[in-house]
Structure formats: structure tokens, C-alpha cells
Amino acid sequence: MRLLPGYLWGRRRTLLGFLCFLSIQAGVYWLYHLPSEPVVYTFVLTVVAGLVFGFADFVRCARHRRTLSAMIRSVPIDDRHLPDARDPVDASYQVLVRKLRDENARITGEQDHRLGEMNDYYTLWAHQIKTPIAAMRLLLADDRTDPGALGQELFKIEQYAEMVLHYLRLESLSADLVLREHDVWDIARDTVRKHAPIFIGSGVSLVFDHFSMPILTDAKWLGFALGQVLSNALKYTPRGTVTLRPDPSDARALLIEDSGIGIRAEDIPRIFDRGFTGANGRSELGQKSTGIGLYLARQVLNRLSHTISATSEMGRGTCIRIGFPDLTEP
Template sequence: MKSWIVLFMIALVFTDMLVWMDRGLAMNISSLVYLNVLLITGFIVFLLWRYKKETSYTKELLHISNENDLHWQEALPEPVFNRDQVTNEFLTRVANEHIGKLSEMKSANLIESDYTAAWVHEVKAPLTAMKMTIDANREYPAMRKVEAEWLRVHLLIDRQLYMSRMPTLETDYVLAQTDMYRLVAAELRDLTPWCLEKNISIDIDEKELEIVTDSKWSRFIIRQLLTNAIKYSPAGGTIFIATHRKAGGHGVLTIIDEGPGIPAHDLPRVFDKGFTGNTGRLYNAATGLGLYLAQQVAMKIGILLTIDSEFGKGTNVSMTFPIENEFDATRK
């Protein structure tokens, strides 16, 4: 557009110089001014029309990009010039290639997920046999240690199974009214061997508190929080578990341990994938996955996870359950 203006101005100047210097062209100053005004007016009108025509495609394209529409290919503007047609064809080709690669990646991930789920189910069979052997030989003191180690393996495999199911959580989600204490008690029962090994006592508020949530996925979150509390609690320590309802009606589950706590500079990153922090490195027991997975599931099912901790004074983790699960409302 600027080049057109420069070209027109140069042409106009040369035309005026030619008219002014050529004695054969008798033209008054007023006539020359009139000619200049006429040419400039015509050029401005042409410029405005051309600007509108040439920018209409770009404006529509920018509008589509700001809309973040998943079906933007269907909304591509009609081409005005040949370059617009080329642009449309290029964008469509790139999008199709991207969709193809994405489809291949999803297929590969699905195969890997299916393989992982099948592997976990296969491994669970010998683990079940091991558990039956442990239960049948509890009179031997060494069985307590064996059971604690069995539990660690069981938890790792079970977590792997949940990880493989997370991408399809939306299809495996059922809301139901349940008692929060029962959810916690079920997980504590499974973790009892670990607590006995470390001589950890549980101080739990046994009052009933009805909530609406998905029991299976909520138990998964609770399991991650409890395993962290047990892992970092000192031998002979106590884990405090309490439930209450906020003024707004939200049910809250709080788990407090007497572990080493979390430094203030690590708190904002505790839910990051792979982050272990100073405490995890000190105990050489952290994978950086437990809290990350708990947070990912919590966000999907509408639970708010919060952590309050002071280094050297334990950790306080809270699960706040929604009154109406927004995820389920969206899915409907």
C-alpha cells in the first residue's frame, strides 16, 4: 500500500513538472491545481476501495484465529485474490498433516495404555497369590515386613493402572452420594501394614459427612495423600485426619502429618510433575508423581487440593469437595 502511494506521488510530481516545463502545453496554474485535486481525490477513493478489498480476507482470518474454533478449517474466509486461495490451501494442508500425526500419536498412546493395563492385570495375579500366602502365615514375625513390602509394590502397580485410565477418566466417572469417613477408612485399611511397620498411629474424626463425588477417583486422591503422609511421618508419629463442612456447604477432608514439612520456596511447585523438592531428595523416596496425579484427577472431578506446610513442622493437606460437580454438569 505504501509503495502505491509513493509511486502515485512520484508520477504526479513528474506530470506537474512536465506540464509546467513543456511550452506546448498551455495550462493555467488554477487548471493544474484542479487536475491535481481531481487525480488525488480519485486515487484516495481507489486506495480506500482497494484497502478494504485486500484486508477483508486478513481480518476474517484474524477473527477465526482469535475465536479458537476447533473447526476453523470450515470457517476459512472465501479467497479474494490468488494469494488468498494459496493461503487457504496451505493452511488446510498443514492442518490435515497435523491431524494425521495427532491421530497416529493417539493410536500409539492407546496401544501403550492398553498394554500397560493388560500388564498390570497380569501382575496382579501373582500379587494376589502372594497376599494369600502372607495371610496364611501371619504367625511368622517376618510376614509383617514382607506384607509392608508387598503393599508398596501393590500401590505402585495400582497407581500405574490409574495412570493408564486417566486419559479416559470422563468415560469412567460416576457421581454418587457417599460418606467421606468411609472413603478414608477404606484406604486406611489397605495401608495398615505400612502404618504398623513404622508404628504410626491414626487419629481420625469418625463423624459422618455426606458428599457427592466419584468414590473410586476420590479414593485414588486420598491414597496419594495418605501414602505421602505415611512416607514422611517419623516412626512412632501420628497422622491426624479430620472432616468438616464449610459455611457454604463444601465438605472438607484434612490430613495432617508430623513429617519434616515443606520449605516455603517449594510449596508453589509441589503439584508439578516430577518435582521432589528438598524434602524428597533428603528422604530419597519421592518420585514427584503422587501429588501431580492427585492434582490432575482433582481438577477433572472438581475437587480443590490445598497444601499448607512449614519446614520442620509437618504438612497439612486439604481436599475441598464441590456442592455441585462442575465437571459432571459440563459432561451432561
């Protein structure tokens, strides 16, 4: 029986103390040369009392263990069924178990929430990426297809693939950062070149004069964030103008302005939230939005110690402002 050896081992100090007590008792009786009958009688009573109390404690311990074993086998564990604490140590362990339960519930809830958001995003992403794929299939079926039109749809697919990869890497972004001194102009120029097919295909004009703005950043991740902002501007600026320029009131900030449809005032505080699409994302203009691009841009810029904000007016356009810390600041 495994329970009995385990119980005896757990009570070894108590048993050792009891044996020491009997030894001391016998030694005292022997030193005083007491008659053997009362010595034996006292010894027997002490042993019997010890066995009675020991058996009662063993039964209680067995019940305690059966309750805990049943809880261990149950999924999930319900700490409300914990046996009553036998001593302060038991009570402390039960407090610890409840704290661990609460922490586990919190972590599980966060994981479930993230998994739900990820499933929602991938579902919408899968439907969204079907649009350029279907467009490419139609273009390929036409012998007169303009290669530029195919290039636009291919670029959209590449953008969606890049977005989902960065979405997955966002949790470990800090380990991937390589901070160096770069000029915002160079990063913005590369981003604009990458989006050139969309500018040409959608008939959107670009205003992008040369400027110098040295900053400390990660060129790859800043380029990704700028790409998300630029893609959003192109999506909601049909045959308008997109402008990239330094902020006249702050030489450490970049403005990305468009003459598109604008954003409702009540939507502006939420455009950087995960999954928020607003009225524009549900409109008939363009494709249905995932509501993830500007969220990723903000998350990346925050990790880079940059800032991002937006102002807009319906029917007039939107201005996204990205601020950079001063290199001379300690």
C-alpha cells in the same frame, strides 16, 4: 501417460468452453455467408493459439505436479518448497496446508512431550519398585522373617502397580467415573484400613475420629486420591502422627495432617506438578520419590470437581486440604 488424461479432465470445462466459442464463431460466419478462406484462417489461428496456451499451461501443470509429488515423497514435508500459487484457489490451499502443518507439529510435539515424560516416569518407577522387591528377597532368605514385614513390602509393590495403572487411565478418567452420594468418612476409613500395614510397620500413630460428610463423588477414584495423599504423609512422617479430620472452618473440607519433616515454602506451589520431587524427594529419608503421586491426586480431584491445597512448616509437618462442593448447590 497418466498426467495428460488427468490434465484434460481437470480442464474439461475450459476445453468445452473453447469448443463452444469455435462453434459460435463458425455459426456467425455461416449466418453472414462469409467466404470460407477467412473463416478457415481465423479458425486455424484460434486453434493454434489455443494449443500454444494449452501446451504452456500443461507444462506449468506438469512442473507443479512434479514439485508436489517430490514433497509427498519427502519426510517430513517442507511447505517452503511449495510451488508458487497460480491463482487464489491455489493460495487458499497452501494456507490450508500450512495450517495443517502447524497443527500436526503441535500435536506431534505434545505427543513427544508426553512420551518423554512417560519414559522418565517408567524409568524412575522401575528403579523404585526394585526396592521393595529386593527387601522381600532378603526377608524371604531369613527363616525368622516376620510375615508383617513381608506384608509391608508386598503392599508397597501393590501401591506402585496401582499407581501406574491409574496413571495410564487418567486420560480416559471421565468415561470411568460413577458419581454417587457417598460419605467421606466411609471412603477415608477404607483407605486407612488399606494402609494399616504401613502405619503399624512404621510406628506412625493415627488420629481418625468419626464424622459425617456426605458428598457426590466417585468412591474408587476419591479413594485413590486419598491413598496418594496418605502414602505421601506416611513416607515423610517417621514415627509421628497422621490426622484425618474435617476442617473446623469449613464442614465441606477434609484435612490430612502429619507431624513429619514438612515442605520448604518455595516447594509448596509445585508439589502437585508432574514429576516434581522437591528437596524431600531427593533427601536420604525414605525412598526416592517419583513426583507423580500428588500430581495424580490433584488431576483426579479436579476431574471430580474437588479441590486440593497444601500448607506446611519445616520440622512441624504438612496439612493437605481437600474441598468438596456442597450437594445443595445447583
